[in-house]
Amino acid sequence: MTYRIPEPAISCYLIIFLMKRDAVMNCLLGIGLIALASLVVLVMIPIINLSIDSAATRLAIMFFTSYVFLFFSSTTPLGEQAAIVGLIVAFIMTLVTDVPIGQIGDQGLLAAWKMACMPMALMILFNLCVGTPSQVLVRNRxxxxxxxxxxAVERGGESAKLxxxxxxxxxxxxxxxxxxxxLHLVPRADSLWLNGAVATSYRIALAAQAPGDTILPDRRAMFxxxxxxxADLVSAREVPIFAFPQETEPQTSTPADDALRAALKNLARxxxxxxxxxxPVPLLAADAFSAPRHQLYALKTSIAAVVCYLIYTGIDWNGIHTAMITCYVAALGTTGETVRKLTLRIAGCLVGAAMGAAALLFVMPHLTDVGGLMILVFIAVLIAGWVSSGNERISYAGVQIxxxxxxxxxNGFGPSFEFSQASDRILGILLGIFVxxxxxxxxxxxxxxxxxxxxxxxSANALVDLTRQAPDARMVDVATSSKILSSLEETSNLLSMAYFEPRRQRASDGQLxxxxxxxxxxxxxxxxxxxQKQIPEDVTARIDEIRRELEEQFVITLRPALVTR
Structure with a gap:
């Protein structure tokens, strides 16, 4: 507000939307977005000069650039950064009609650049000063x-947290x-140990999850x-040199016993x-041009943004311009994912609007300086941040609040005191959700x-690979087990999203x-x-049966345009 940067609410939202737990990643994300935004603004100068007299050309540029950057957000590691850049370009093109021709460079391009880069610079500064660095997060994990x-060891392998x-x-x-x-954030010895401890601690967790009869009962309390x-030693930033006491090996042991002992000893190395x-993360997804889902996502989101733009400009109601912004931040690849996100967006929108209305009625009339406004915004964003720190099924509602x-x-360059402006923006969000x-x-x-x-x-194919390994190799194969469990967790999330699909598009309840x-x-x-040291034949037979069943269903129902990764 002090520097008269337009859309202060959007600038604040960018920080909330992009901020992660990792300070290092936040700094790199901010630097990357500043570089991208700066490059885009420079490229937009000649483009605006070419399109300044043609509304149709500006609309075509808005659609094309949105499509390209949304496609990149789906197929490259840029992800959300590319979508934000697409939003910046669209925002610049809409300013051309609202800003006098002689001031497009100052109030248009420069204002859009400030809107994106100022919050990123503040995010970088905050994370450099008080952020939690990557090595601390890894140690905590x-x-x-x-x-x-x-x-889990005490409870016979049962632990929801594990x-x-x-x-x-x-x-x-x-x-x-x-x-x-x-980046050489810690001494080489510390980084070497932490990197290895990531895999070894995962191996320990896998062994601890073994069923109750696979770890000798008299050894559970000791383990x-x-x-x-x-854990206490690692938390105190000490390498557990005496991770496991030297003692006589037991006469009998199980694969889980041996895996725990070996992993604990390895932590002392x-x-x-x-x-x-x-x-390795490819610069471009392998199926970027072969799987239509990427193109469809970019196409549908770009169409939605342009439709919203045409609606609010066609009826000359600029107050609902938040409809277009909603399209860039609410769209996802599949119908179920998008509808679930829209549901959270509606719920968060209503809660946030209610909080805002209460602030306009009971707090704003008593504010006398910018400090009071800062405290008000801090308290509201703190509540929203608490919600967004929850699990994936509810976190987006916090961002929307x-x-x-x-x-x-x-609103503008100061606090808002008018309900009409507030209601216009909320209606814009709801319009974007509807489109x-x-x-x-x-x-x-x-x-x-x-x-x-x-x-x-x-997951079934990875299980087959696991059955073909020797017992000792199975216990230490972290990569395959991680692949299986991660895929099963993704399956659980997708199952919860499936019920958000419209009834006529959703699989039957029986299938789900x-x-x-x-x-x-x-x-x-x-x-x-x-x-298990020896895998019964009925277990391998059941895995093969599941594989055949899934392959048959997949071939029967597969439509290449609808495959999701």
Whole structure:
């Protein structure tokens, strides 16, 4: 507001939308977005000069650039950054009609650049000062795994927390450690140990999840105590040199016993017993041009944005311009994902609007300086942040609460005192939600069921690979187990989204229940296979049966245009 940057609510929203737990990733994300926005603004200068006299040309540019950047958001590691850049371009093109020709460079391009780059610069500064760096998050995750493993060992392998940690896999932590080593954020010895401990702690967690009869009862209390002791050492930033006491090996042992002992001993090594690397991320998805889902996502979202723009400009109601913004932040690949996100967006919008209306009625009349406004915004965003820190099924509602509140209380270059402006912006959000819903459910709808079957088939194939390994190799094969559990967790999320699809597009309840049953069975088979020296023939036969069943269903229902990754 001090520097008269337009759309202060959108600037605040960008921080809330893009901010993650990892300070290092936040800094890199901010730097990347500033670079992209700067490049786009420079490129837009000649484009605006060419299109300044033609509304049709500007509309075509808006659609084309939105399509390109949304396509990149779906097929490249840029992800949300590319979608935000598409939004910036669209915002610039809409300013051309609202800003006097002689001031397009100042009030148009420069204003759009400030709107995107100012919040990113503040996000970088905040994370540099008080953010939580990657190495701390990785260490905390290792400690969480060790303590959850101790709890699971005591409870015969049953621990909801441990199952949640295993479903996360190792890839995120390994990418964080890659950045830590590249940027030299900690001494080389520390980064070497933390990187190895990511894989070793996952191996410990897998062994701790073994069924109750696969760890000797008289050793459970000892393992649990040792795991908690190691967790305390790691939390205190000490390498557990005496991770496991020297003692006589037991006369009898199980694969789970041996895996726990070996993994705990490995934590005392300089590399923590492993040297894993993250899965390489391609610059462009392998199916970027072969799978129509990427093009369909970019096309439908771009159409929705243009439709919203035409609606609010056609009826000369610029107050509902938030409809176009909604299209860029609410659209996802499949119908179920998009409708669920829209549902959360509506709920968050109503809650945020109610909070904003209450602020306009009872708080704004008593504010006398910018400090009071800052406190008001801080409290509201704190509430929204608390909601957004929850699990994936509710977190987006928190982001939307913040946006709706900011749109109702911040307007122009100062606080808002008019209900008409607040209601216009909320109506704009609801209009955008309606347009997105119609386009994503009525035109080229992408069902979620094939994605479900594909992930279950990936898990079943990985289980077959696991059965072919020797018992000792199965217990230490972190990569395959991580792949199985991550795919099963994704399946669980997709199952919850499937019920958001319109009835005529959704798979039958019987089919969804069958897929949920297969998912639970595969999860149980994985635990059983890892902890057994000899795998019964009926187990391998059942896995083969599940594979054939999924392959047949997948071939019968497969429509290439509707496959989701």
């Amino acid at each position: 290792i400690v969480e795994r060790l303590r959850a493993s101790a709890e 199952a949640e940690l295993l479903a996360e896999g190792n890839d995120e932590s390994l990418k964080q450690m890659l950045l830590v080593r590249f 649990a105590a040792q795991l908690r002791h190691v 300089p590399d923590a017993g492993a040297s894993p690397k993250p899965e 913040a946006l709706a509140f900011l749109l109702t209380t911040l 997105i819903f119609v386009i994503f459910t009525q035109f080229w709808p992408v069902s979620i069921v094939n994605g479900l079957r594909l992930r279950l088939l990936v 229940l069958q897929l949920a049953s297969i998912r639970g069975e595969l999860e149980g088979l994985h635990r059983h296979i890892r902890s």
